[in-house]
Amino acid sequence: MNPLLGVEETASIARSDPSFVAGNLKQVLNGLETIGAQLNCVSSVETDHAVSTCEQLLREQNRALPLFGVVLAHKSLYQRKNWHCDGGSKTLQNHTCGQTAAPISKLDSAGAIDCGRVNCVEFGLGTTGHNDYTGTPKNPWNPEFICGGSSSGSSAAVAAGLVPASLGTDTGGSIRLPAAACGLVGLKPTYGLINCHGIMALSPSLDTAGPLTRSVRDAAIILDVITDNTASPTTQEIENGIEGFRIGWPTNFFMEGTDCSIVAKVQEVFKLAETCGAHLLDICLPNIETANALNMIITAVEGATIHENTLETRHQDLSEQSLSRLLVGTLIPALDYQKALSLRGITAKRILDETFSCIDILITPVWPYAIPTIHDSNLGANPSAAEMVFRSGHNTRPINYLGFPAIALPIGLDSNGLPLSLQLVGAPYSERKLLRAARALERELEFWAHHSPQISVARQS
Amino acid sequence: MESKSTNSHQNAHKYKKVNVEEAVMQVAIESANYLRSQIPEKCQSVSNPLNINDYEKLLRTLADKSVQK
Numbered sequence: 098m099n100p101l102l103g104v105e106e107t108a109s110i111a112r113s114d115p116s117f118v119a120g121n122l123k124q125v126l127n128g129l130e131t132i133g134a135q136l137n138c139v140s141s142v143e144t145d146h147a148v149s150t151c152e153q154l155l156r157e158q159n160r161a162l163p164l165f166g167v168v169l170a171h172k173s174l175y176q177r178k179n180w181h182c183d184g185g186s187k188t189l190q191n192h193t194c195g196q197t198a199a200p201i202s203k204l205d206s207a208g209a210i211d212c213g214r215v216n217c218v219e220f221g222l223g224t225t226g227h228n229d230y231t232g233t234p235k236n237p238w239n240p241e242f243i244c245g246g247s248s249s250g251s252s253a254a255v256a257a258g259l260v261p262a263s264l265g266t267d268t269g270g271s272i273r274l275p276a277a278a279c280g281l282v283g284l285k286p287t288y289g290l291i292n293c294h295g296i297m298a299l300s301p302s303l304d305t306a307g308p309l310t311r312s313v314r315d316a317a318i319i320l321d322v323i324t325d326n327t328a329s330p331t332t333q334e335i336e337n338g339i340e341g342f343r344i345g346w347p348t349n350f351f352m353e354g355t356d357c358s359i360v361a362k363v364q365e366v367f368k369l370a371e372t373c374g375a376h377l378l379d380i381c382l383p384n385i386e387t388a389n390a391l392n393m394i395i396t397a398v399e400g401a402t403i404h405e406n407t408l409e410t411r412h413q414d415l416s417e418q419s420l421s422r423l424l425v426g427t428l429i430p431a432l433d434y435q436k437a438l439s440l441r442g443i444t445a446k447r448i449l450d451e452t453f454s455c456i457d458i459l460i461t462p463v464w465p466y467a468i469p470t471i472h473d474s475n476l477g478a479n480p481s482a483a484e485m486v487f488r489s490g491h492n493t494r495p496i497n498y499l500g501f502p503a504i505a506l507p508i509g510l511d512s513n514g515l516p517l518s519l520q521l522v523g524a525p526y527s528e529r530k531l532l533r534a535a536r537a538l539e540r541e542l543e544f545w546a547h548h549s550p551q552i553s554v555a556r557q558s
Numbered sequence: 559m560e561s562k563s564t565n566s567h568q569n570a571h572k573y574k575k576v577n578v579e580e581a582v583m584q585v586a587i588e589s590a591n592y593l594r595s596q597i598p599e600k601c602q603s604v605s606n607p608l609n610i611n612d613y614e615k616l617l618r619t620l621a622d623k624s625v626q627k
Contacts, residue, residue: 289614302613390596397593412578424578424586425593433594440598442616446607449620478582483589500617525621 101258104315111166118166125168138234138253140173140214147212162208171264173214174297187230198295200323207322215250224489237550245278247271252279258554270493273505277463280507280516288500300399313536335536340374345456354491355465388495391437401426417478459522465491468515507544
């Protein structure tokens with residue numbers, strides 16, 4: 098089996114042998130056209146742009162760039178000027194981007210080669226990954242199962258080794274849920290840390306941008322690039338272990354809404370953290386019980402506002418689930434929306450004062466139930482869908498509501514052979530600490546050394 | 559004062575006029591009513607803890623305060 102090259106390895110090889118860059122690009126483009134099509138994860142392949150970027154990189158030979166020659170593809174909410182990015186929606190079928198998203202410009206400046214866009218749930222509004230318009234991306238670990246959403250194409254492409262990293266967006270779990278379903282590291286930074294200008298918005302009060310990668314180090318490298326960190330590299334700091342870290346096990350809310358088998362696996366890793374030198378504590382989070390619903394109120398209202406014209410004139414081109422969720426936003430009075438927004442600060446302050454004064458990191462599951470098949474979770478807009486959508490974000494939406502950073506980390510496989518993951522949550526702007534904890538656990542578990550997906554470029558001869 | 563469900567039905571009227579299917583609209587109404595029912599009762603006392611309206615700025619201030627502790 099071929100080894101899968103990550104961001105760090107690809108840039109390192111490219112620096113020592115620039116002739117590798119063009120050959121690697123050709124392989125990536127081929128993978129997107131073949132395996133990408135098989136997984137239904139590719140929205141567009143921009144060969145001309147990628148080849149000309151590659152030629153320019155090789156002419157300029159600026160090998161010190163952190164992403165020199167690394168080929169990437171991103172969620173189709175990320176605009177690039179003059180590209181056609183559809184945001185997963187038929188209503189944007191003919192949309193030509195008028196600007197380039199801020200994080201994409203930063204990746205460009207760091208020497209990355211942007212080769213296209215990957216599919217996602219319509220407007221980023223959905224947790225399962227279903228998309229009737231683009232087709233639903235298939236999970237590389239087992240194509241009968243969902244990739245999770247909304248950054249579904251990103252998770253499929255990275256897990257299958259088509260690209261080493263992909264930027265997603267996260268309003269209620271849309272980086273962490275697909276990362277978890279596909280065995281990836283998914284980083285949702287603190288609200289506001291990443292400039293989201295030029296990314297198609299869903300809910301500006303909650304939207305965040307971040308990477309899906311196969312390793313914690315790669316997530317740290319991408320984070321440094323998109324936050325303009327030129328001081329000490331995060332990759333150095335995160336190797337320092339978690340000796341003395343205080344890790345909290347939530348005694349309310351999170352575990353209560355999660356299947357016992359998932360809780361048991363997360364608890365095993367929680368105990369493993371103690372053997373790495375961490376102090377373990379049971380901890381309660383005040384006011385967290387309603388945060389999932391309050392997040393959904395804000396998302397629905399802001400999403401309906403952004404897509405108001407589409408709702409009125411092209412609702413027949415929206416998927417049933419998008420339509421029903423956006424309509425929710427038209428049915429919520431301004432008074433309730435304002436209450437949901439106002440309660441954020443109070444809740445965040447209480448949790449910082451009462452919870453994060455005692456711990457550095459909170460540990461929770463990501464998915465509250467086993468990853469479902471594409472068939473079983475294709476519920477359109479019926480009442481079961483509303484319940485499933487609500488429950489799927491049980492562990493992730495409250496974190497967007499607070500605006501705190503979080504990371505999904507794979508910890509093993511479930512009884513269906515699909516990845517199982519945990520979530521680490523930190524106080525605002527504690528990304529380095531989060532990545533450090535994730536890296537320490539990753540070193541112990543070595544998920545990608547022990548497991549590989551059914552469908553992957555690594556399985557090609 | 560109007561009940562929450564009456565309010566939602568009235569707001570739904572606009573979208574019925576543009577022919578959104580009744581079943582889809584019904585799911586949306588039920589979801590909206592459920593989400594609204596989850597808003598804590600004691601919202602009257604809601605006030606911004608630091609008198610900052612920009613949530614990003616509020617998070618930065620809270621983070622700074624918690625580091626100082």
